[in-house]
Every structure is written in C-alpha cells, then in structure tokens.
Amino acid sequence: MSASIHEKVSVVGAGTMGNGIAQVFAMNGSAVALIDLDADALARGIATIEKNLARVVKKGGLSEEDAAASLARITTGDSLSLAADCGLVVEAVVEKSEVKGAVFSELDELCAPGAILASNTSSISITEIAANTKRPDKVIGMHFMNPVPVMKLVEVIRGKETSDETTALVVSCSEEIGKIPVEVNDSPGFVSNRVLMPMINEAAHCLSEGVSSPEGVDAVMKIGMAHPMGPLTLADLIGLDVCVDILEVLRAGLGDDKYAPSPALIERVKAGHLGRKSGKGFYDYE
Numbered sequence: 001m002s003a004s005i006h007e008k009v010s011v012v013g014a015g016t017m018g019n020g021i022a023q024v025f026a027m028n029g030s031a032v033a034l035i036d037l038d039a040d041a042l043a044r045g046i047a048t049i050e051k052n053l054a055r056v057v058k059k060g061g062l063s064e065e066d067a068a069a070s071l072a073r074i075t076t077g078d079s080l081s082l083a084a085d086c087g088l089v090v091e092a093v094v095e096k097s098e099v100k101g102a103v104f105s106e107l108d109e110l111c112a113p114g115a116i117l118a119s120n121t122s123s124i125s126i127t128e129i130a131a132n133t134k135r136p137d138k139v140i141g142m143h144f145m146n147p148v149p150v151m152k153l154v155e156v157i158r159g160k161e162t163s164d165e166t167t168a169l170v171v172s173c174s175e176e177i178g179k180i181p182v183e184v185n186d187s188p189g190f191v192s193n194r195v196l197m198p199m200i201n202e203a204a205h206c207l208s209e210g211v212s213s214p215e216g217v218d219a220v221m222k223i224g225m226a227h228p229m230g231p232l233t234l235a236d237l238i239g240l241d242v243c244v245d246i247l248e249v250l251r252a253g254l255g256d257d258k259y260a261p262s263p264a265l266i267e268r269v270k271a272g273h274l275g276r277k278s279g280k281g282f283y284d285y286e
Helices: 016-027 040-060 064-072 095-110 126-130 164-176 193-210 213-225 232-240 240-254 262-269
Strands: 008-012 031-035 073-077 088-091 116-118 139-146 153-158 180-185
Touching: 016 031, 016 040, 016 064, 016 073, 031 040, 040 064, 040 073, 064 073, 064 193, 095 116, 095 232, 095 262, 116 153, 116 164, 126 139, 139 164, 153 164, 153 193, 164 180, 193 213, 193 232, 193 240, 193 262, 213 232, 232 240
Parallel strands: 008 031, 008 088, 031 073, 088 116, 116 139, 153 180
Antiparallel strands: 139 153
C-alpha cells in the first residue's frame, strides 16, 4: 500500500526545496506534478533539475537514459487542480502560516479523500496547518533537508491528529525514495531548526559584535567542530529571509526572546541580501 501513495505525487512550490523534492520522487519512479503560480519559477525549477540530473550522470550515478526518464516523469503547471488525482501532495511554498493554510484549504477541497497532504515546513505547526482541512488525520510534516537530492534526512512530523496509518505510510514512502525518516513531534522548529537556528543566530551575533569575520566564524566551526560547512555559509544556502522567518516562529511559539533574529541577519534581509539565491548574503556570490 505504501508504494501507492507516491505512484503519483504533486509538489506545490518550484523553489529550491520544491524542485529538489520533485527530482527525488521522479528519480524513484513517481509521476510528479510540479505546481507554481510563477511561470518563471517553474522554468527555473526544471532547469535546476536538468542541471542536477546532468551532474549525477557525469559522476556515474545515473545513466543518461534514466536521467531523461526521470525528467519525463515531471509535468508542470500553475493550478492546484493538477494535484487532484495524487496519492501524496508535498507543499513547499513560502514559510508563512497564512500562505500554507490557504494552500492546504484548497488542496483539501480538490484532492481525493484518501490523499495524504504533507508540508515541507521547517518550523510551522503541523496541527495549525491541518486545521485548515477536514482531514487532519491525513496531514503530516515531511521536512526535507537542503540540498534535497543529496541530504538523507526527512523529519516526519506528526500533528495532534495525524493518524498512525498516515505516519507509517509516510515513513515507508521516505525509505522507498532513499531517505532516512526520523519521527518527531509537533513543536516549533521541530528538532532540526530548534537546534540549528540558534547556532546560526549566535554566529551572526559574533559577526555583529566584531568577534570575528564570516570566514573566521565558519572556520572555527568547520575545523574545530567538524561541521561540513560553517553556520554563515549554511545560512546563505538556506536563505537569510528563511532563517529570520524560522527564528520568528521559534520566538513566538516558544515565547522566548532568545530567538530574536540577530541585527546581522535583519539588516541583510532588509537590503535584499538573502544569500546564494540573491547573489549576496554573508558572502558575495556574484
């Protein structure tokens, strides 16, 4: 039964996370509908998938035929109606509760009663998201890590009413697409961002207070703590706006000002320096 939920999958949002999720499902045999209101975002998403598949082929991880077949499994469009006949829908839109709520409300009306609605949210309550539907037992968190095709972890987050069956199906599905699922309960930031974001924020405070340069802060964590990349480099990869959004969710949800975003994050986001995706963040990528 678990295979059936990802025989046909829809991914809502074609950004960094969405196109990565679509790629992984397509590489594992799923027919994927990738949905985004922005035609340019869809074009960029497909271009990214093509580039990523070509990289895998070059490294010998995939034949050219399999890469072409994977790409051919992905269809694109701007209407949520494309998700109507999917067994699993994964939402990967902007990290704003009201936006996700609106998407889930519409998906609930469009999708078959048995379809599982999953959110790739990195911090927002699954219980809160599920309240926008009439199927809270079939709403769950599937928090993939960035970059999705490379990183193995999927945080599987149960809302207050998520059923055992839904959880078991999503855990099994995650394993079948080559990921390692870890079940966590619904709490602001879950495990990943509740631990990660304060570290990134503290690294940004070190920068604000002149403790060290971005290179210095990152080098200490890479060399001294054996992290694969420093926290400021990682923040640029995630997107500084996303980091601020998650910190604000943590601050509001846990009622603690220790999660207030650092001035070094706030000032860059206000300037539009969001990290890799904008060409500049803590580092210059232009």
